[in-house]
């Protein structure tokens with residue numbers, strides 16, 4: 137008789153840790169194991185293992201039809217993903233980065249987002265598009281865009297940005313279950329992040345409070361969530377109590393969660409790695425202002441990337457995108473601004 | 479008149495009759511927006527579509543009224559769509575450029591030139607991956623051949639051996655831009671053949687030639703031969719759309735092509751064969767007229783959708799809770815379900 141060592145009670149409760157990359161890969165693997173309709177295609181997803189090594193090894197497990205390398209044809213293979221979704225498959229299309237997704241904007245905006253409506257509800261496009269976003273690695277202007285707002289502008293698609301390993305692990309499953317196109321933005325600086333994974337499932341629509349606080353709400357998404365938490369931790373030494381909200385879903389926006397937080401803190405700082413002009417932060421700030429105007433102790437403030445193509449040198453890149461210090465500085469200024477307590 | 483001769487002629491007459499009426503209705507402002515007539519090109523839809531099975535996929539451009547009609551979308555629901563009425567084949571949301579019929583595998587009605595070609599590739603991929611022996615017929619004008627999406631789609635379809643039939647309706651003009659001023663290589667079949675797929679030139683004014691060419695392409699594609707490119711040489715007798723004053727074509731060129739009208743040409747072929755009498759032909763026109771009169775009456779009577787439904791069909795029914803699919807079926811074993819805790823709503827920092 138085999139004797140099994142009982143696992144220590146505590147570690148049985150402890151969620152396992154993994155990296156964001158591993159979580160994403162596990163999510164893809166699980167989806168492909170469970171549902172034959174699921175397949176992944178994109179540039180270099182097979183032998184190369186994916187630009188960010190997310191799909192590494194999957195072609196050996198699932199074969200080259202279901203882990204399908206495509207030529208450099210962003211419009212072609214995103215459109216093929218839409219067609220395959222119409223034909224009953226559940227495609228995951230990987231676009232190397234958001235920068236190259238511009239070549240597929242026609243397919244996403246003119247086809248994926250419109251077909252359901254234009255056909256009077258006869259067609260649906262259950263497609264998942266995964267793409268990497270963000271600056272911070274000295275890749276210069278053409279490889280450092282954060283264009284989430286462009287997509288979040290469009291009715292007919294949903295846009296999510298998993299910031300935690302738990303969300304990386306579970307959001308895909310929900311995205312594949314969704315009847316509509318879901319664009320998943322993966323911030324390039326997150327792939328090596330290691331965290332415990334909480335059990336799923338998760339939803340695709342709600343914002344999450346990542347840190348509780350009572351003096352100021354910082355709203356962020358993706359990579360900036362962690363910078364915001366870091367800034368908040370730093371400010372707690374000065375006695376400031378800062379709440380950090382992770383948007384998770386950029387379309388739709390979870391306005392109730394934002395409003396109930398700001399109703400408690402009376403101040404909101406919206407940080408965003410996209411450009412400030414006509415950006416995501418503007419939309420979030422306007423929503424908060426509409427929902428909480430009479431409860432605000434200070435104007436809602438935006439902290440976005442500077443309106444400049446992201447430059448190559450490290451010091452200039454850092455000057456262009458919001459840093460932990462920028463967030464802490466803006467928060468400090470806001471807390472010093474007028475308004476009565478409560 | 480054999481059954482197939484009869485239905486080829488009949489379908490061309492039905493398209494012509496429907497569209498002549500559309501032009502009139504446009505003048506009466508019953509139909510609005512863009513309206514692109516297919517008059518002169520009817521032999522292509524009438525000859526090609528009957529070669530497909532009901533479960534094959536069809537995609538067209540904004541010049542797709544004829545394709546929809548031959549595919550079996552009723553004249554009533556086409557006309558109601560052009561009126562923008564709820565009873566239209568796209569619920570009134572699409573209009574003349576966006577006729578859809580999911581049951582008939584009719585995927586539009588697409589108005590971005592070249593934009594539907596990748597969809598055809600994907601539909602064929604879905605069939606190939608699910609081991610279905612369907613083919614996908616994708617119609618587009620020669621103007622689309624200058625678009626990147628054409629080249630990407632041809633490459634993907636050939637690379638992956640997909641059963642797509644690329645049906646190029648070469649009417650020599652993309653709006654006011656002639657073929658010569660648009661393509662470095664004006665032999666379109668030659669150009670297409672560089673993608674390593676069969677590419678055939680077909681007289682698009684000869685409905686029997688269209689039918690035969692399409693039949694051969696369908697057989698090739700369905701039996702695992704991969705994609706086929708067909709160039710149908712044709713001409714539109716009318717302007718590009720109702721907005722187009724048609725200043726760029728020589729009237730004598732238009733007259734020359736009109737002398738090859740696919741309907742009158744085929745009617746005289748059948749008459750010569752002794753298989754069409756004048757009475758037969760008159761009956762076909764009369765039946766088409768009846769069908770269109772009925773469609774117009776239907777569209778006139780049909781209801782407008784209430785503005786309260788404006789934002790319908792933007793999203794499908796979303797899962798009501800995480801872990802379910804859109805139909806409410808659990809996508810996770812309920813035992814894995816983390817109770818009331820949506821993981822993402824948990825705070826990760828104290």
Ligand SMILES: Cc1ncc(C[n+]2csc(CCOP(=O)(O)OP(=O)(O)O)c2C)c(N)n1
Pocket residue numbers: 539541589590591592618619620621622623647649651652653718
């Ligand atoms: C991408 C794109 N560019 C421009 C247009 C405007 N446009 C509509 S139809 C057309 C001409 C297309 O010609 P062709 O593909 O030959 O088809 P045809 O209209 O002759 O049937 C143009 C330029 C468009 N709808 N989509």
